Amino acid sequence: MNNIFVTNNIDSNLELPKQYDPSAAQLRWSKYWDDLKLFYVEKNSRHRGSKGAFCVVIPPPNVTGALHMGHALNNTLQDIIVRMKRMQGYDTLWIPGVDHAGIATQAVVERRLFEEEKLTRHDIGREALVERIWNWKEKYQARIIEQIKGIGCSCDWSRTRFTLDTICAKSVRYFFFRLFEQQLIYRGKRLVNWDTHLQTAVSDDEIFHETVEGNFWYIKYPVAAPNPDEPEFVIVATTRPETMLGDTAVAIHPDPESALDKVINELKKRIESAAEKDKSELQKELDDIEFRKSSGLLDNLKKLVQMAKNGCRIKLPLTGRTIPLILDTWAKPEKGTGCVKITPAHDPNDYEVGKRNELPMINILNKDGTLNSEAGIYKGLKIKVAREKVVADLEKHGLLHSVEERVIELAHSDRSKTPIEPFLNDQWFVKMESLAQSAIDTVKNGEVKICPERYTKGYIDWLSEKRDWPIGRQLWWGHRIPIWYCKNATKSEIEKAFNNRNDISWTFDDENKTWRICSLEEDLPKDSVEGYELVQEEDVLDTWFSSALWTHSTLGWPDTSDDLDYYYPTGVLITNRDILTLWVARMVLAGKFNTGKKPFHEVYIHPKILDKYGEGMSKTKGNGVDPISVIAKYGADALRFGLAFLTTENQDIRLMLDFECPECNNVVEQTKKNRVLPKIQCPKCKKYFRTQWAENAEDKSLPEGMMINERFEVARNFCNKLWNAARFVLLSLGDRKLDSVTINKSLSSQLLEDRWILSRLSTVTRSVTQMIETYHYADAVRLLYDFAWDEFCSFYVEMVKTRLLDSGRRLVAESILVYVLCRLTALLHPFVPFVTEEIWQRLRVIDSSLEVSVSITGWAMSDNSVIDLGVEEQFKIFQELLRAIRDVRASRNIPQREEISFSVKCNNETAELLKPMEKYFLSMSRARVVSWGELAVPTEFSATIPLTGMDIYVDLSGVIDAAAEAAKLEKEAIRLEGFIKVKESKLSSDFIKKAPQQVVDKEYQSLAELKEQHKSALDAIQKLLKKT
């Protein structure tokens, strides 16, 4: 790249604006990077860097909609690592892409279809719906990529993948096939969470619970043939009375008395150890249960146990069916009536009971949420209607014992927001036993490291449950399950068709009397088995099934290639904590299973972006903020810098974003109400502005209200500061050029400020590198912020100003300025790529040996020989002194223009150190030194500042107010006395015996210094008082 002549379009005569213009820089340098293909990695390139490979795969955003600030954070953090690694000399590849997000995307498109055309998916059919979703995907993929590019991410765009594209599809089929061959895939009847609105099963992870007002109905089930001394009814309680139509038993505990005793004992134990405030509640619970024991309830249950043993049957109301009374420990005598109705086809726990007791499973629901013929006269009714009717009918027959009002936690589908109905359905599963174990081991043995470490527990706990993975979805948008059914064929006929093929695998399904044929090919011809027709499975695969392969499918697995060899396993996966299990864990097990290798070395879990109310951002809440709107206001660099600034180890990021009225710049607070509106009226100027939700043409024509936030403002100001530091250097140099020889020679300058800034640069470089490598983003940013602003700008630049005016001395100063600015720019580049490139390109005009882009320049490695902690310490004293003098000037209202003079009483050693700094007091605070050292004395009218190891006397002839000075010192003396007291008592305690000698010595020294300062203050007061 070095040898290619590249023009950066920087005209050296161009005027340098006082303010950095982010949008111009973003446009210019995005294009420049793209034109030079700086972030592209040639396919299967044989020319690899000496440092090796570093690859990152993007957590593919869902194509459901546009990205919000959470994605901005995620991508910023990845880009920081990626850019640093690239600069460090690794072959760095960042693979971008998007996820098809099966349920979510289909739901969005279906909803729109209905809203706009009043059509359902069944109206238009599978092919047409899928086509519409593809159109949606194209639109949002483009938008998402545009957003990621806008943030400045350095991805290899030529490798953009989509989880449903042909490359990923091939990986999916191979993964499925391998699992199938190893008999890790099975199909079974299974209770699923049925979304009656979307008519699909959703996983446990895709449901949420919401409290709703409900009822608790007590229903009387008549005993079929009661003996005279036996109860006539069994009473059961339920929140879903309509499910009684599918009941196949009533259960009671086989030994209710001991079960109650056990609960009582446990409760008693808990009361003993419980907190005071919880005790009364627990006691109430205990009383209630003990009452059950003493009341007739227990006796009744005991009778029922006996009846169950005698094979008693119960008449199911409204249907006339009889069902058994069974014994099962699932029934809890401490709860409800102690009897529980069993509906195996519609309740997870009842399902288990049903399996244990070999009960029939009666499904009463259709897929659309209406009742089926099993429900008898209730057939065709919606659940809600059926419930009302069942209750009314029970009441009519006198079988409704009582009704209680009650709030219940009802499961809802995350996607459709409608209630979930547990539903028995055919489903495909992956056996997790061995797969989960491999993923557990990979983390336990340290092969994959999760940072911060505390997330490891959640990962392992989740996998340890080893619950089989339901992988089928009753959807149209997704990878079609590569299974074909063939009924009635004989074994030999199947063998005849496929025996020679290793891309086909099959098993026989006894229950449905059909062959299941799994193929590696995308399509298996219908007539593959002579004389029979093959039918492909309708269902598609869970989205996570394809995203689990993301680290290797993006590199072309199962096809082998140099790229797969070289870039896999990837370096780090940077993601959100909510998908640590759903995605990360499955990537580990799939990676291991498919390639034998872990998918990545490290996982970094970053904080969550919250809004001002502490809530996570989501589309439904409408509190998601488009990063592009922040970029429009502050620039991409400010967005990135601001986000990185807030990325600390264990705190989520709260972003207080408000609107700014485009008409009058008034700040309009963002509230829960207005954040979802397409337009907002400014309360001050009464004019409307649009928000990101503007849809119709009228709203869209309004001016946009920008999102404003203090953190991004700080970040923008920093970028501007950096820009101006560069501007200063560039203006100082004018048309003059510097060559690398001159610059390198200057680095051995012995001037204190030069040694200091170079030493600090090295120290900072070392720390920043280490911080980024361990994902301590905020620490790195803060350090760079302070170094750039306080040390480079406020001190170094200010100090060299006088040298720059001296043509004899300016060359070294300029060289070091340019050098430090280059290195600083490089260090900041991963955080703020655009402004640093803007500066870099202008520096290239001065020093033509610089790389064509800062993004591929060498990472500034810390040179230990330059680090001089002695010099850094010396400089600290200088800074402390300068601050004290400036304080005197400010607090005594001495105008900046007026020169003051001062003396410093200190030991000769300190005086020697400070001597070379004399001129800087003059240039930086218009303060002239009269004398240094042990003999220094205050003038007749002096302010005295006692510091550690030195007293400063600032001559204030003419301005001094002796009484006021004395009062100031009095205050100081009291403050010092306080510290002295504390120290003295500390040094007369066990401290001196038990603390390490080093610490004790330090305390003694500190006490001595304080006493000296105190004495200085008292002396000065004496002198001042004489004058009044």
Add this chain to the structure above:
RNA sequence: GGGCGAUUAGCUCAGUUGGUUAGAGCGUCUGGUUUACACCCAGAAGGUCAGCGGUUCGAGCCCGUUAUCGCCCACCA
């Protein structure tokens, strides 16, 4: 019910293996157009580190406990 995290200046947050007088930005106050920057410069004020108890010579940091908030998981006839 189980787990994780938090509580530090008016606000938003840092605070390393326990060790001098707990830091920053914003806001507030004072003073400044000094040959990069008012998106700036110089300075100041402002804190019983949520409460209680413990360990220690010494606690913002370690342990226990209480309170409040957030997140995740599980369960509820």
